[in-house]
Every structure is written in structure tokens, then in C-alpha cells.
Amino acid sequence: MQKKGRVIKSTGKEYEIVTTNGEKITAVIKGRLRINSFKSTNPIAIGDIVQVEVKDNNDKAFITGIEERKNFIIRKATKLSKQFQILAANIDQAFLMITFKNPRTSTTFTDRFLATAEAYRVPVILLFNKVDLLRSESLKEELFFLKNVYQSLGYSVIELSVTKGINIDVVKEKVKGKVSLLSGHSGTGKSSLIKALNFNINIEIGKLSRYHHSGQNTTSHSQMYQVFKNSYLIDTPGIKGFGLFDFKQHEIPHFFREIFETGRQCGFDDCTHTHERNCAVKQAVEEGRISITRYESYLDIFFDKNDKYRKPF
Ligand SMILES: Nc1nc2c(ncn2[C@@H]2O[C@H](COP(=O)(O)OP(=O)(O)OP(=O)(O)O)[C@@H](O)[C@H]2O)c(=O)[nH]1
Ligand SMILES: [Zn+2]
CATH class of the missing domain: 2.40.50.140 (Nucleic acid-binding proteins)
Known part of the structure; x- marks a missing residue:
């Protein structure tokens, strides 16, 4: 049959x-x-x-x-x-688990992830986890600032505390009926979230046991967890980002929504928004209409000399 x-x-x-x-x-x-x-x-x-x-x-x-x-x-x-x-194949969306403390996720890492997801055309939901740890004013301000940056770009942002049970139900709604990639640095709370969504899933928390280091290589197998009927989370232990993508230099602006939009007003059609005069993007950064953190991430990918993000086709 x-x-x-x-x-x-x-x-x-x-x-x-x-x-x-x-x-x-x-x-x-x-x-x-x-x-x-x-x-x-x-x-x-x-x-x-x-x-x-x-x-x-x-x-x-x-x-x-x-x-x-x-x-x-x-x-x-x-x-x-x-x-x-x-x-992993046939992904509907991706969650990126971000923490401001223990461990700290850099904006460059987040923006690289978003740019790669944009290139793969996979929608991303940002999870700001461990909000219970944000006691100092500077950390609270940082969260407020970045939440604003990403929401104004059209990304969903969910403030989360897996251990305190804050907004788990909001994530639950987003997970339903979809195949989602769950990414983020080690220790940000990915396994904790899977367990919080479905207590019956057998997954270890707070251990590096999901990885196996041998010499230079990290070997790992992706695993797909069925959290509800027709609802899956994909865990890729040891993989920090979104996999590979070959960013051709002139295409990079396409993967930063606001840089692409604003770039239409630049003096030159092929403006790279790096050294050119009459660059609307640089102007917008100076005036605070484009976040400096986003622009720095753009430059980081633009001047990337290594081949970490190359794809084979
Ligand atoms: N304070 C606080 N701690 C949390 C929260 N969520 C998870 N943790 C803790 O963070 C630690 C790491 O959590 P894990 O769920 O193992 O993190 P992970 O992302 O799966 O890590 P890897 O398995 O290394 O990829 C554990 O000690 C959790 O209890 C949270 O919302 N607040
Ligand atoms: Zn420009």
C-alpha cells in the first residue's frame, strides 16, 4: 500500500x-x-x-x-x-531565540540570521527570552530599542520567559499547524521551550549533551519534534545560524528591508551604501531613521571575506 x-x-x-x-x-x-x-x-x-x-x-x-x-x-x-x-526541508517559518544576558546574542548575529532567512524567503519570529533577567535599566532600554527596531521592520517580536511561563501561550499559537525551525545560541532556552510547549517530549535541558564535538567538526543531527498535531519544531543542535547562503555583494541590500527601500533614493542606481556621496541610506542612519545596529550588520556581511555563508549552487 x-x-x-x-x-x-x-x-x-x-x-x-x-x-x-x-x-x-x-x-x-x-x-x-x-x-x-x-x-x-x-x-x-x-x-x-x-x-x-x-x-x-x-x-x-x-x-x-x-x-x-x-x-x-x-x-x-x-x-x-x-x-x-x-x-531541514519544507520549513514554514523560523523562530530565533535571542537573549540579552546569559548568553548575550549580538545584533550582528540576529541580522545575519534575518538576512539569510530573507534570502530563503522564510518568515522569522523573534523570541526575546529570559526577560525575567532584565533588571538593569540599560538592559531594559536595549530590549525596548531592539523590539522597536525589528517591529518597525515588520518582524514579530515576542517577549518571553520560558522558566517563568510568560507568553508561552503566544508562542503556542504561532507554532500551531506549522513546521518551524527553532534557532539560537546554545543556552538561550530552546530545549526549555520545546519542553514547555509539550511536557511529554523527551529533551535535555541545560546540557551540552545534544552536541558531539570531534576534532574540528561538530557532528549533529537535526531533530524534528511534534509539539502538537501537525505542528513541528526543528532543532539543529550545534548549528548557530540558518545554514549557508551565498550573498553576492550587489544583492546584499535586498536582504535588509529598510536599506533596500531607502536605497531607491540614493544618487547612484548601483549605490552600495558604503562610500558613495548622496547616499540616502547613510543619511537615514545619521538621522536615526535606520538603526545603526542594522547598518553595522549590513557592513559586516558586505565586507565579509570568509566563506562561512556560501551556498553551493
Ligand atoms: N532565567 C531564565 N532562564 C532560562 C529561561 N529559559 C531557559 N532558561 C535556562 O537557560 C538554560 C539553558 O536552557 P536550554 O533550554 O538548555 O537552552 P538551549 O538553547 O536548548 O541550549 P543548547 O541545548 O545548548 O542549544 C537552562 O538552565 C534553563 O533553565 C528563562 O526564560 N529565564
Ligand atoms: Zn546608498
Whole structure:
């Protein structure tokens, strides 16, 4: 019998699949599946929608086909390798867990994440977690400032305290019926949030045990947690950002909403908003209409010399 489902777990050999009516199936790949257009170490990724051939006599089930991916995020299989690993496919949205303290998330990191998500066309919801720790005026002001910056750009921002139970219900509503990537630095509270949304999920909190460091490489497997019916959170342990994207220098303004908009008024059509005269973007930064933190992040990506964010196509 043919069934259709979503891959929620992979060991590299076997795949765990949840069918449209909630049934769980373990399956292996049969024969040759459609090959990716680039070299990847995993033909099937977390989040893939697959066809499965299930035998009546309890024999192994086979994955016989894979539906075209709406999107997917990748990383290099190892630091020096030319091969890529697909971290997750068919993502509806991404949550970025940000903390101002213990640990501190930099605006450069946040803006890189947002720019990459913009390039992948994945909507992002920012979670400002651990608001219970923000006692000093300067930290409160910082939160107020950044909340304003991102909301005025059109991003959703949720102030959150997972341990104090503040606004968990707001996140719950956003999670429902969607496949969401959950990203953020180690220690920001990702596993705590998954557990707070569904207490029955078995996930460790406050431990680095979800990673495994070996030499230069961090090996990890993405994991997809079903928090409610048809609602999934994807955890990519050890992956700080959003995967890779090859930012061509002249395209970078496209991924910063306000810089792109304001840039239409620059003196030169191909203004890079770095050294040019009559630059509307620089003017807006000086006048406080564009946040200096955003502009600094833009410059950071623009002058990026390393290939951390290269994609293979
Ligand atoms: N004060 C405070 N602590 C929190 C909050 N949310 C999580 N924590 C704590 O932060 C620590 C790290 O939480 P985790 O959920 O393990 O963080 P993580 O993002 O999953 O970290 P990794 O597994 O390393 O990626 C734990 O000690 C949590 O109890 C919060 O809202 N406020
Ligand atoms: Zn300009």
C-alpha cells in the first residue's frame, strides 16, 4: 500500500515518518531516488514529504519517492568538504531565540540570521527570552530599542520567559499547524521551550549533551519534534545560524528591508551604501531613521571575506 508522510527523524539508514493521519512508520530507501542537483551526504532530510510503500506482512517499509522541496537549508558536511548536508526541508517559518544576558546574542548575529532567512524567503519570529533577567535599566532600554527596531521592520517580536511561563501561550499559537525551525545560541532556552510547549517530549535541558564535538567538526543531527498535531519544531543542535547562503555583494541590500527601500533614493542606481556621496541610506542612519545596529550588520556581511555563508549552487 502507498502512503504519504513527513520525515521526522533520520539515522542515515532508517527514517521515521509520520503519515497524514498521524501513523508512525519506519522505512528505508529503495533503489535510486531523485538525486539532488548538488552533492549532499543525505538524500532525504528531516521535513521531506515522501511516498512510502508499506507491505501488509510487516516487512520493512520502503521510501519510493520524494516530493519536490518547497525550501531547504544546508551546511557543509565537514569544514573542508565539498559535500553538503541538508539540515531541514519544507520549513514554514523560523523562530530565533535571542537573549540579552546569559548568553548575550549580538545584533550582528540576529541580522545575519534575518538576512539569510530573507534570502530563503522564510518568515522569522523573534523570541526575546529570559526577560525575567532584565533588571538593569540599560538592559531594559536595549530590549525596548531592539523590539522597536525589528517591529518597525515588520518582524514579530515576542517577549518571553520560558522558566517563568510568560507568553508561552503566544508562542503556542504561532507554532500551531506549522513546521518551524527553532534557532539560537546554545543556552538561550530552546530545549526549555520545546519542553514547555509539550511536557511529554523527551529533551535535555541545560546540557551540552545534544552536541558531539570531534576534532574540528561538530557532528549533529537535526531533530524534528511534534509539539502538537501537525505542528513541528526543528532543532539543529550545534548549528548557530540558518545554514549557508551565498550573498553576492550587489544583492546584499535586498536582504535588509529598510536599506533596500531607502536605497531607491540614493544618487547612484548601483549605490552600495558604503562610500558613495548622496547616499540616502547613510543619511537615514545619521538621522536615526535606520538603526545603526542594522547598518553595522549590513557592513559586516558586505565586507565579509570568509566563506562561512556560501551556498553551493
Ligand atoms: N532565567 C531564565 N532562564 C532560562 C529561561 N529559559 C531557559 N532558561 C535556562 O537557560 C538554560 C539553558 O536552557 P536550554 O533550554 O538548555 O537552552 P538551549 O538553547 O536548548 O541550549 P543548547 O541545548 O545548548 O542549544 C537552562 O538552565 C534553563 O533553565 C528563562 O526564560 N529565564
Ligand atoms: Zn546608498
